Amino acid sequence: MKVLLLGNGFDLYHKLPTTYLAFLKTTEYLTKSFLAFPLKIGEVFAQAGKDCRTIKDSYEKYSAIYDNFELDIKKVVSLVELCESNYWWSYFCSCYNKDVGWIDFEQEVSMVLQEFKRFFDNNKNSTIKRDFSAKELGKLACFGFLFSSRPVGHRAGVAENYIIKEIKEEFFKNRQGIYTVEPLDEKKIVARLFNELKEFTKALDLYFQAFVNDPFQEILNKNAIDTKEEIFNGFDEVIDFNYTFTYESLYQTTAKTPPFHIHGALDETMVLGIEPDENDCANGNQLFIDFKKYYQREYMSKNDVVPSIIHRMKRIRKASNGQELNTTYVFGHSLDITDVDIIKPILENTDDIVIFYHNIEAKKGQLRNLYKIFGKEGYEQLKGHSILRFVLIV
Numbered sequence: 001m002k003v004l005l006l007g008n009g010f011d012l013y014h015k016l017p018t019t020y021l022a023f024l025k026t027t028e029y030l031t032k033s034f035l036a037f038p039l040k041i042g043e044v045f046a047q048a049g050k051d052c053r054t055i056k057d058s059y060e061k062y063s064a065i066y067d068n069f070e071l072d073i074k075k076v077v078s079l080v081e082l083c084e085s086n087y088w089w090s091y092f093c094s095c096y097n098k099d100v101g102w103i104d105f106e107q108e109v110s111m112v113l114q115e116f117k118r119f120f121d122n123n124k125n126s127t128i129k130r131d132f133s134a135k136e137l138g139k140l141a142c143f144g145f146l147f148s149s150r151p152v153g154h155r156a157g158v159a160e161n162y163i164i165k166e167i168k169e170e171f172f173k174n175r176q177g178i179y180t181v182e183p184l185d186e187k188k189i190v191a192r193l194f195n196e197l198k199e200f201t202k203a204l205d206l207y208f209q210a211f212v213n214d215p216f217q218e219i220l221n222k223n224a225i226d227t228k229e230e231i232f233n234g235f236d237e238v239i240d241f242n243y244t245f246t247y248e249s250l251y252q253t254t255a256k257t258p259p260f261h262i263h264g265a266l267d268e269t270m271v272l273g274i275e276p277d278e279n280d281c282a283n284g285n286q287l288f289i290d291f292k293k294y295y296q297r298e299y300m301s302k303n304d305v306v307p308s309i310i311h312r313m314k315r316i317r318k319a320s321n322g323q324e325l326n327t328t329y330v331f332g333h334s335l336d337i338t339d340v341d342i343i344k345p346i347l348e349n350t351d352d353i354v355i356f357y358h359n360i361e362a363k364k365g366q367l368r369n370l371y372k373i374f375g376k377e378g379y380e381q382l383k384g385h386s387i388l389r390f391v392l393i394v
Helices: 008-013 020-031 041-051 053-066 073-084 087-095 102-122 134-142 186-221 246-254 293-299 305-319 337-348 360-385
Strands: 002-006 131-133 147-151 163-167 237-240 327-331 352-357 387-392
Touching (some): 008 327, 020 041, 020 053, 020 087, 053 186, 102 186, 186 246, 360 387
Parallel strands (some): 002 237
Antiparallel strands (some): 131 163
């Protein structure tokens, strides 16, 4: 049985602008052009690509198409409106400083949630003041739905026009003066934070539609894309972590079954969240469970496919007395621990593992992540019962 795991590197290999930073740079440029939206994708990418290698590479490859491809202005207007009103988008625009990937994005979400958790924990069963400085709040200060701001003005020892953040009344359970006990409505705050993430996901969907999927159809029509039939031919199962339809558009005729978008796809609810942690046990604190990818996959009915694949892999191995091999190919996925609940069981039931990498740093990262997933002893056991190969892709 041949299984293929596809990550974002698959889209990048085909020169599509699907990184987190590409989304941010494009939407940031659009928000600054609100009164005069560009009419062609090429106009956007020519400018946004100055600060984003992914956009630059895509524009260099497909400039002839992008320069003549008209934007869907309705989608662009909706995209800008979503971004400008979203606290997650504003937060990420304020903190990025490198060409980060989706894993970095998920880790940043996790760090924000950890700060909220610390804030809640520090103020349980004790008095909590109403006012905070932005410095005291750290990352929390970026999420303005929780606060109103007011200048302190002149005060001894305080800078002129010093800004104080006040927690809004709606997020207190029982407000009784300036100080009270257990006043924060944690569930209400987290629900609002998650709703902001859902709106952020809608913005991502619109970006992928307007700037990736729509022009991609023209790229296909012009036969402008380079394919690798020898790599992506004849798989029994394809687990696609991408939201785009790149694989089925290019290689569907060679696949035995359609790819399964385990994190959702365009025009449907998309999984966007963080990895499991120690709280994801039977008696754990489930305050942030809506943010967990495994939980989102479950209520979206995305969790049944992997156990089914693993069952088939075990059945094939048993029926053939080990003569028929289960082979898993990994292309464009960093093997980060955020997807451990999918990656680990599949690799544990694989006889031949082929991991593609595009440079030595990517290979090192994949190795580090394998050690995170399995531990040193577990990794050695994996190598003991499976053939593990790293293949450089050019």
